[in-house]
Amino acid sequence: MVAHQVRVLFVDDEPAIRMSLPAILRMHGFDVTSASDVGEAVQAIASQPFDVLISDLNIGSPGDGFTVVSAMRRTQPTCVTLILTGYPAFETALQAIRSQVDDYLIKPAGVNELVTAIEDKLRDRRPHQLEKLKRVPQILQENVAQISERILHSARHILQLPRIHLTEQECRRNAEQFVRALAMEVASGSAELMPEMLELARQHGQARFRQGYSAPMLVEENRLICAAVLDCIHQNLLGTDLSQLLPELKLLSNALFSLLREAVNAHTEVAQVA
Numbered sequence: 001m002v003a004h005q006v007r008v009l010f011v012d013d014e015p016a017i018r019m020s021l022p023a024i025l026r027m028h029g030f031d032v033t034s035a036s037d038v039g040e041a042v043q044a045i046a047s048q049p050f051d052v053l054i055s056d057l058n059i060g061s062p063g064d065g066f067t068v069v070s071a072m073r074r075t076q077p078t079c080v081t082l083i084l085t086g087y088p089a090f091e092t093a094l095q096a097i098r099s100q101v102d103d104y105l106i107k108p109a110g111v112n113e114l115v116t117a118i119e120d121k122l123r124d125r126r127p128h129q130l131e132k133l134k135r136v137p138q139i140l141q142e143n144v145a146q147i148s149e150r151i152l153h154s155a156r157h158i159l160q161l162p163r164i165h166l167t168e169q170e171c172r173r174n175a176e177q178f179v180r181a182l183a184m185e186v187a188s189g190s191a192e193l194m195p196e197m198l199e200l201a202r203q204h205g206q207a208r209f210r211q212g213y214s215a216p217m218l219v220e221e222n223r224l225i226c227a228a229v230l231d232c233i234h235q236n237l238l239g240t241d242l243s244q245l246l247p248e249l250k251l252l253s254n255a256l257f258s259l260l261r262e263a264v265n266a267h268t269e270v271a272q273v274a
Contacts, residue, residue: 005031006122007048011041011055011068012084024111030118041068045075052118056107057085066237069101080121084109133241136233136248140183143232148175150228155221163212174204178225185255186248193258201259205266209274215264222260226253 008030010022015036022032033048035041037060044050045068053072055065069081086107102121105114140147152172159166177200185197193201208218229252233240 005029006051006118008032008052008054008118009035009041009044009050009072011035011037011053011059011065013037013056013059017056021114025115028111028115038064038067042071045071050076050079051122052080052082054082054084054114054118057083057104061234067242070237070240070242078125080118080125082114082117082121134236134239135187135241135244136252137183137187139233139236139240140179140186140229143236144176144179147179147228147232148172150231151175151224154224154228158213158217158220161212166211175225178204179229182229182252182255182259186251189251191251191254193255193262197255197259198262201262202266204259205263206270208263209267209270213267215267215271218264218267219260222256222263226256229256 006029008022008025010018010025010032011034012018012021013036018034018036022034025032030052033044033050035044041055041059050072053069055068057065059065059068065083069083072079072081081101083101083104084107085104102125103117105117134142149172152168152175155171156168158164159168159171181197181200185194188194205218208221213221233245233249
């Protein structure tokens with residue numbers, strides 16, 4: 001039994017768990033506030049102090065628990081952070097989780113196990129040492145190979161079409177060049193594309209026509225690039241400068257759309273001549 005009321009923020013998007021687990025924790029002497037999504041959790045973090053955060057790893061979207069952990073660590077650095085996850089088989093993923101939170105528990109976690117974890121971590125709690133926050137361009141630059149590999153993996157169904165004259169090596173090289181250029185574009189902070197980016201997009205559209213791509217396939221390729229880039233940013237949310245995230249995502253979205261428009265226009269011009 002806890003000697004005094006420990007203030008707990010519990011975050012889970014499943015109504016049944018939000019009703020049952022907080023009630024059990026209250027029976028053990030904890031003062032529990034519940035939140036059903038990231039927005040509610042962040043609002044609670046900003047409005048009152050907590051000793052412990054217990055968050056599901058996936059709140060609506062995979063990895064959203066990290067967003068809540070990030071908000072808590074930067075607002076209340078002495079708060080103990082615990083993640084609940086339902087995926088015990090992914091040992092590598094669990095190691096990554098543990099490196100960023102005080103502890104993790106496998107769902108469904110037993111009450112005694114959870115209470116013991118809370119008490120153990122509270123006895124040894126100290127302020128978290130925060131790493132320097134990263135901006136979106138830095139995240140892209142540091143993960144060029146990972147993003148490019150994901151783009152290649154997603155685009156293999158296109159590359160395997162008989163009329164496509166593009167090797168996997170060429171696709172990977174093009175993706176790496178594109179991601180680096182995209183990072184530079186976002187880093188510029190301007191909604192207007194740099195002239196070299198416009199030229200790169202035009203060359204891309206012309207090359208894709210020669211390689212057998214149709215205009216709809218260019219649109220699909222852009223979608224795959226966008227998905228790979230956003231997944232990478234999502235995976236790095238805990239160390240991301242959230243104050244700059246939305247403006248930089250807006251620049252990123254604008255750049256992707258503008259580059260696609262230029263590429264499709266160049267593709268269409270070459271097709272009309274041919």
